[in-house]
Amino acid sequence: MTNPPIRAVLADDERLMREQLRSRLTEVWPELEIVAEAKNGLEAVELTKAHKPNLVFLDIRMPGLTGVDAARQIAQLPEDDDWLVPEIVFITAYDQYAVEAFEQGVADYVLKPAERERLQLTVARIKKRLAQREGAESADTGPVPLQQLLHKLSSQMNPSAKPQYLQWIQATVGQAIQMIPVEDVLFFISDEKYTRVQTARLEALIRKPIKELVDELDPQLFWQIHRSTLVNARAIDGITRDFRGRQLVGVKGLGEKLEVSRSYTHLFKGM
Structure with missing residues (x-):
């Protein structure tokens, strides 16, 4: 064939x-x-x-x-x-x-x-x-x-246009609005309506999609590992594979695993 x-x-x-x-x-x-x-x-x-x-x-x-x-x-x-x-x-x-x-x-x-x-x-x-x-x-x-x-x-x-990356995330936590320092965020993960903002202490929601966050966050700090997921590179605890062979990112301090889509597996080559 x-x-x-x-x-x-x-x-x-x-x-x-x-x-x-x-x-x-x-x-x-x-x-x-x-x-x-x-x-x-x-x-x-x-x-x-x-x-x-x-x-x-x-x-x-x-x-x-x-x-x-x-x-x-x-x-x-x-x-x-x-x-x-x-x-x-x-x-x-x-x-x-x-x-x-x-x-x-x-x-x-x-x-x-x-x-x-x-x-x-x-x-x-x-x-x-x-x-x-x-x-x-x-x-x-x-x-x-x-x-x-x-x-x-x-x-x-555009050498005169120095990039200005987001420093704070304004997010909904319960019934309150909270300002979250970007460096405290472990990962962002989106569904069709909201983006979940996860820190070591709390989980919050914002309406900004991943495709906008990609351009607003420092790419040295936040790696896109899936079209719906950005992870703080400093928070990565290790890489494993599931029974289907998919790469999964472990996050420090959390038991949650984040799936890496095929387009982004190169980020973890040799890890």
Whole structure:
């Protein structure tokens, strides 16, 4: 039985650049199926929702929604048994945005115009990552999650805009409103309506979803381990597996275990 083709979405506001990338990809990866092309970041997110590709190529600078902003939204799309959040390859004309961040292996990049030799290297890396994601072991992407890379890119693109992370959480505890220091939070976990805020002493509820908290919390402190869960890295007590092979995060001082979805198992490689 042959494996299904790898499917990709291309996003660049310059039509000629999209055509050139498509042509180069056809040369170096003829079996790749390009299912859609987007002219901006918003289209890229919508087309990713519609087509559920394995791979998205994003121009890092697009009007309206940048490639970085689009990647943030794509990273928050709900997964299912048949689809994981796609691998991201950024397209950039700015070498300073590329080297340090992308060499961590969380994503890859292609410099404009796409050269055959560099694109071959990207294709080899992406094929390896996709194969690892399908296998028993998670991809060897190192300790830095995608959200940290996106925060870094945002700061590089807007050096004067220093990130201001949340310091306090205003939450409902019983009938009262309480201000909770962010560093005291062990984890956040969401359902369809509320997000649970758990500290060592109390449990509270807020209406802010995880996809908003991801952008408002320091990614060095809070790791996303599931589309509905953020955990304080300092509160992680260990990693175990259940009878189904799923990774579970233990939290210091609590008996509760937090499930790690397949897209985030790389955070605990070697642990």
